[in-house]
Amino acid sequence: MKRIKLSKTLTLPEIVHGMWRLIDWKWSFNETLEFIESAVNIGITAFDHADIYGNYECEKEFGKAMSMKPELRNKIQLITKCGIKLVSDKYPECRTGHYDTSKKHIISSVEKSLINLKTDYIDLLLIHRPDHLMNPDEIADAFSHLLKQGKVLNFGVSNFLPSQLQLIQSRFSEKLVANQLEISPAHLEHLNNGNLNFLLKENIIPMAWSPLGGGSIFTPRTENAGNLKRKLEEIALQLNAENIDTVIYSWLFAHPSGIIPVVGSGKIERLKTAVEATDVKLNRQQWYEILIASQGHPVP
Numbered sequence: 197m198k199r200i201k202l203s204k205t206l207t208l209p210e211i212v213h214g215m216w217r218l219i220d221w222k223w224s225f226n227e228t229l230e231f232i233e234s235a236v237n238i239g240i241t242a243f244d245h246a247d248i249y250g251n252y253e254c255e256k257e258f259g260k261a262m263s264m265k266p267e268l269r270n271k272i273q274l275i276t277k278c279g280i281k282l283v284s285d286k287y288p289e290c291r292t293g294h295y296d297t298s299k300k301h302i303i304s305s306v307e308k309s310l311i312n313l314k315t316d317y318i319d320l321l322l323i324h325r326p327d328h329l330m331n332p333d334e335i336a337d338a339f340s341h342l343l344k345q346g347k348v349l350n351f352g353v354s355n356f357l358p359s360q361l362q363l364i365q366s367r368f369s370e371k372l373v374a375n376q377l378e379i380s381p382a383h384l385e386h387l388n389n390g391n392l393n394f395l396l397k398e399n400i401i402p403m404a405w406s407p408l409g410g411g412s413i414f415t416p417r418t419e420n421a422g423n424l425k426r427k428l429e430e431i432a433l434q435l436n437a438e439n440i441d442t443v444i445y446s447w448l449f450a451h452p453s454g455i456i457p458v459v460g461s462g463k464i465e466r467l468k469t470a471v472e473a474t475d476v477k478l479n480r481q482q483w484y485e486i487l488i489a490s491q492g493h494p495v496p
C-alpha cells in the first residue's frame with residue numbers, strides 16, 4: 197500500500213482505521229492489541245479517534261491496549277478530534293450537546309486525549325465540527341501552543357466547508373493538512389458542493405468517514421439505495437471482486453483529490469479487502485454508473 201505525505205511530520209497510509217465503534221466490539225485489551233497489530237501488519241498504521249467516541253471511553257481502551265506494547269507507538273499515527281461536548285454521565289455540567297472550540301477547551305481536550313491514549317504526542321488533531329461561535333484567533337492560538345509544546349504535530353478539521361477551513365487557515369501559520377468529511381457512494385454532498393475540488397486545489401487531504409455509509413449500503417431502505425446496491429453488485433461481477441466493499445473503495449480512490457477512507461470495520465478480513473481495493477481501477481463509465489445510481493438521475 198502506498199503512503200501519502202501530508203507534511204514533514206506526517207505520512208499516512210492510503211487507508212486509515214476508525215475507532216468510533218471500538219467499545220461496541222466488547223474486546224479484551226489483548227483482542228484490541230491483536231487487532232491493532234494485525235492492521236499495522238497489512239499497512240494500516242493510522243488510527244482515527246475522537247475525545248467523545250464511546251462516551252469518552254474509546255481512547256482509554258485503545259491506550260490501555262497499546263500500553264502493553266509501547267514499541268508500537270513509533271510505528272503508528274494517532275489522529276484525534278475535539279470540539280464537541282456531549283451530554284454524558286462523565287460531564288454532568290453539560291446539559292445540552294454543543295460545540296466548544298475555545299482555546300481552553302481545545303488544550304484541555306488534547307491533554308485528556310494524551311493521558312487516555314497513553315502517549316506524549318498526537319500526530320494529527322482535527323476540529324470535529326464547525327462551531328458557530330468559533331474564533332479563528334483562539335483556535336490558531338491553541339494550535340500554536342500545542343505545536344510548540346510538541347503535544348500535537350499536525351492540524352486539520354472535519355466536516356468543514358471551504359470557507360470555514362479558510363477562516364481558520366487565515367490565522368494559523370502552519371498548513372492545515374486534512375479535512376475529514378462524510379463521503380461515500382451513498383453520500384455525495386462534498387462531491388457536489390465543490391469541497392473536494394477545493395481540497396484538491398489546496399493540496400489538503402480529504403479523509404472519508406463512513407466510506408461504506410456506516411454499513412447502510414449493504415441493507416438498503418429506499419428504492420434509490422436498492423438501485424445503488426444492485427449497481428455495485430453488477431460492477432463487482434465485472435471486476436471479479438468478491439464483494440461490493442471493493443467497488444466502493446475503488447470508487448473513492450478514483451477521485452483525483454486523493455481521498456483516504458477511514459474504515460470502520462472491526463473485522464480484519466474486511467480491512468484486507470480495503471487494502472486489496474487500492475489496486476482495483478474503475479473506468480470512468482463504471483464510476484459514473486455508480487454516481488447515477490446513487491443520485492437517481494442521469495448527468496445532464
Ligand SMILES: NC(=O)c1ccc[n+]([C@@H]2O[C@H](COP(=O)([O-])OP(=O)(O)OC[C@H]3O[C@@H](n4cnc5c(N)ncnc54)[C@H](OP(=O)(O)O)[C@@H]3O)[C@@H](O)[C@H]2O)c1
Nearest residue numbers: 214215216244405406407408409410411414458460461462
Ligand atoms: N469526523 C466525523 O464527524 C466522523 C463521523 C463518523 C465517523 N467518523 C470516523 O469514521 C470511521 C468510520 O465510520 P464508520 O464506522 O461509519 O465506517 P464504515 O466503514 O462506513 O462502516 C462500518 C460499519 O459497516 C459495517 N460493515 C462493513 N463491511 C460490511 C459488510 N460487508 N456487510 C455489512 N456490514 C459491513 C461494519 O461492521 P463490522 O464491524 O461487522 O465489519 C461497521 O459496523 C469511524 O470509526 C470514525 O473514526 C468520523
